[in-house]
Amino acid sequence: MHGSLWVLLQVLWAQLLCGWVLGSELTFELPDNAKQCFYEDIIMGTKCTLEFQVVTGGHYDVDCRLEDPDGTTLYKEMKKQYDSFTFTAAKNGTYKFCFSNEFSTFTHKTVYFDFQVGDDPPLFPNENRVTALTQMESACVSIHEALKSVIDYQTHFRLREAQGRSRAEDLNTRVAFWSIGEAIILLVVSISQVVLLRSFFSDKKTTTTRVGS
Amino acid sequence: MRPSERGHKMLSFSAAGVILLLAWIYPSDSLYFHIGETEKKCFIEEIPDETMVIGKYRTQLWDKQTGSFLPSTPGLGMHVEIKDPDTKIILSRQYGSDGRFTFTSHTPGEHQICLHSNSTKMALFAGGKLRVHLDIQVGEHTNNYPEIAAKDKLTELQLRVRQLLDQVEQIQKEQNYQRYREERFRMTSESTNQRVLWWSIAQTVILIVTGIWQMKHLKSFFEAKKLV
Numbered sequence: 001m002h003g004s005l006w007v008l009l010q011v012l013w014a015q016l017l018c019g020w021v022l023g024s025e026l027t028f029e030l031p032d033n034a035k036q037c038f039y040e041d042i043i044m045g046t047k048c049t050l051e052f053q054v055v056t057g058g059h060y061d062v063d064c065r066l067e068d069p070d071g072t073t074l075y076k077e078m079k080k081q082y083d084s085f086t087f088t089a090a091k092n093g094t095y096k097f098c099f100s101n102e103f104s105t106f107t108h109k110t111v112y113f114d115f116q117v118g119d120d121p122p123l124f125p126n127e128n129r130v131t132a133l134t135q136m137e138s139a140c141v142s143i144h145e146a147l148k149s150v151i152d153y154q155t156h157f158r159l160r161e162a163q164g165r166s167r168a169e170d171l172n173t174r175v176a177f178w179s180i181g182e183a184i185i186l187l188v189v190s191i192s193q194v195v196l197l198r199s200f201f202s203d204k205k206t207t208t209t210r211v212g213s
Numbered sequence: 214m215r216p217s218e219r220g221h222k223m224l225s226f227s228a229a230g231v232i233l234l235l236a237w238i239y240p241s242d243s244l245y246f247h248i249g250e251t252e253k254k255c256f257i258e259e260i261p262d263e264t265m266v267i268g269k270y271r272t273q274l275w276d277k278q279t280g281s282f283l284p285s286t287p288g289l290g291m292h293v294e295i296k297d298p299d300t301k302i303i304l305s306r307q308y309g310s311d312g313r314f315t316f317t318s319h320t321p322g323e324h325q326i327c328l329h330s331n332s333t334k335m336a337l338f339a340g341g342k343l344r345v346h347l348d349i350q351v352g353e354h355t356n357n358y359p360e361i362a363a364k365d366k367l368t369e370l371q372l373r374v375r376q377l378l379d380q381v382e383q384i385q386k387e388q389n390y391q392r393y394r395e396e397r398f399r400m401t402s403e404s405t406n407q408r409v410l411w412w413s414i415a416q417t418v419i420l421i422v423t424g425i426w427q428m429k430h431l432k433s434f435f436e437a438k439k440l441v
Contacts, residue, residue: 179412
């Protein structure tokens, strides 16, 4: 009875920890002349990484700014397409990072960001082990880290491919639209040329007959 | 079992139940942002098919009296709307001030998750500021490994290998999706190529035909007017 209860409590404690995954990856739309800020409470000494990439819109650039709890700017870049910034939190408190599209008059931007705070939570709740990791386990850990970076590269590749694809689709619709438009303009202009020319000669004929009689 | 033992067991189970509920719903240490009263915030998730997405949010209302955000406000609701890549709504539900939503994608592509507050009480109390804590987990991040270990009774090594298998599966799905996207890109480029070709030919033909028609028509017009 006690054994199963203990296991249940461990599982629940682990659930509690897992509920607090510290890493956010979001893609959102930033309208023109808009600024969007995100906040996170960070404990002193935690190593954090902020990575962002502009997916669609205009010249694919955005302003980014990261501030610490006292308002000191830790990172500020204007019109950047893609960047990655790592820092260690020097104070406890709320860190704020903002993306701004205020320089753009009519293009919406889609921005992807990945804010990692600290390390991933351990796989097991009782990670304070007595013995060191066996060779198999440390091999598993290094494979896990390598796969994490593969997934990260895949994400960035997908975002760049999305950029290329949206440009190609824009080009496709633009070609269709303007081709049809030009064909119509061509027809309209040539018919109106003929009609206009006919109208010149019609008027001239009536005036000559009037003068004659 | 003695009554006191039974009482202890009941208490610990109910406490465990409360912890479970809290852990399940609350993204207590996650990212947050501010949202206006009628503002709709949308997030895009580009995911392969058969991928599970779990989103958790928590809202806090600005209290003018204390000048801070209240820990939790009952009666405040958020409306969550999720659209699939074909802009068909797959989830449209009202949740309370704290909520958890989950869905599994059936078509690969850009899914849009939109949140907006449905409460009108905010205008009276707040001054329009609502703080939303949001945590969205996709794919293999949705797996809860300690729970899987307990359920399937896996050793530590087996659990680590299970985690690696899940990661590799996610990579495979993403590669598959990549192939599908590249096919779409190729089709779009070929369509553009075709369109440029055919419309250029068509425009040249229209030009020549209208030129010939113009000349013929004017010639017959002048002959009729006896000017030629």
